[in-house]
Amino acid sequence: MRHVERQVETKPLTEPVLLILTSLANQPRHGYALLKDIEGLSGGRVRMSTGTLFGALRRLLEDGWIEPFEQVDTSRQKQAYRLTTVGRRQLQVELDRMRQLTRAGFARLRASEAI
Amino acid sequence: MKRAYQFMLLLYPRDHRDRFAEEMAGVFEEARNERHYQGWAWYVRFAFWETAGLIGGAASAWLDRRPVPEASVSGAGHRTLPQEILEAQQRVDRNIAGMVHAISHHDYQGARRYSDEERQARENLRMLRIKYGLTD
Numbered sequence: 001m002r003h004v005e006r007q008v009e010t011k012p013l014t015e016p017v018l019l020i021l022t023s024l025a026n027q028p029r030h031g032y033a034l035l036k037d038i039e040g041l042s043g044g045r046v047r048m049s050t051g052t053l054f055g056a057l058r059r060l061l062e063d064g065w066i067e068p069f070e071q072v073d074t075s076r077q078k079q080a081y082r083l084t085t086v087g088r089r090q091l092q093v094e095l096d097r098m099r100q101l102t103r104a105g106f107a108r109l110r111a112s113e114a115i
Numbered sequence: 116m117k118r119a120y121q122f123m124l125l126l127y128p129r130d131h132r133d134r135f136a137e138e139m140a141g142v143f144e145e146a147r148n149e150r151h152y153q154g155w156a157w158y159v160r161f162a163f164w165e166t167a168g169l170i171g172g173a174a175s176a177w178l179d180r181r182p183v184p185e186a187s188v189s190g191a192g193h194r195t196l197p198q199e200i201l202e203a204q205q206r207v208d209r210n211i212a213g214m215v216h217a218i219s220h221h222d223y224q225g226a227r228r229y230s231d232e233e234r235q236a237r238e239n240l241r242m243l244r245i246k247y248g249l250t251d
Contacts, residue, residue, distance in 0.1 A: 031142035049168025050143045054135045055175050079138050 013094050016048060016056045021065065021083065021091040028069040028082035031057075057081065065090055116162065117144055123166070126173035126218055126226055128180050129234070174215050197247055203240040210236055 013021070023029060023037040031053060039047055060066040065087030069080040083091070120143050124136045143165065150161040196204075210233035217225035 031138055032145040035142065035146060047164070049165050049172075050139050050146070051165070051168030051170070051172030053142070054139050055172040058131065058135065058176070059179070078141065 012097065013090070014056075015046070016052055017060065018091075018094060019046060019048075020053075020056055020060065021087055021094075024066060024081060024083045025088070025091060028071070028080040030071075030078045030080045034081075060087065116147060120165065120169070123169045123173075123223075126169065126223065127176050128230075130180075131176045170218055170221075174218050177211055177214050177218075180211070196249075197243075200240065200243050200247060200249070203236065203243050206236040207233060207240055 019038045019041060020034060022041060023034050029037060031050070035048055035050075035053060057066070061068075061081075063086075064084055066081045067084050069082040071078070071080050117140065121136070121140055124132055124139065127136070146165075147161070150157050210229050214226050214229035214233060217223070217229055
């Protein structure tokens with residue numbers, strides 16, 4: 001059988017990509033909902049422009065990490081997107097990497113405070 | 116302002132525009148309406164941010180569009196391409212480089228001219244690849 005499963009990206013994800021994947025982790029969202037959710041997720045720190053958002057969406061679609069999600073009663077302007085299985089795995093890998101880094105960072109801080 | 120935004124969308128490659136322009140304009144409009152009620156200072160900052168995002172996004176879209184060089188394609192080996200094809204590929208690359216340079220210097224008329232020339236060059240390259248039996 002031909003092996004069609006995509007390889008997991010090992011490089012760290014860029015911040016826009018990480019935020020988009022995180023935003024789509026619990027439900028499909030369209031462009032403006034993504035912008036608003038990302039702003040909330042980042043505590044107001046990240047206000048993505050439409051150019052940045054759709055550049056990242058295009059690459060994610062091409063890589064097969066997200067896919068269009070057809071919703072009832074929506075126009076083309078309200079195209080929603082959702083994570084694919086590959087995208088979900090990429091997000092999981094990135095979050096695991098961040099968790100490891102966070103643990104290591106806190107451990108070193110505690111160790112230095114104990115000295 | 117929406118018209119200016121739609122005009123600036125012309126900086127993007129045609130395939131990107133066909134796929135996203137309407138959607139981008141819709142999202143821009145929603146975001147603009149929200150900013151509009153937050154005062155002029157927010158509005159100016161928003162307009163600047165969106166313009167910068169569009170220029171960067173268009174440049175990135177053009178760069179991402181570059182075809183993979185033949186020699187770097189896995190498994191393609193080092194087969195020699197006909198000179199005609201190499202020159203046609205170089206014309207495409209030169210036009211893309213010119214487009215990115217024009218966009219980064221806010222020369223939108225120049226960018227559109229390079230865009231038209233790039234489209235012609237790419238079509239010429241496609242015909243040459245068919246002629247030499249190099250279609251995928």
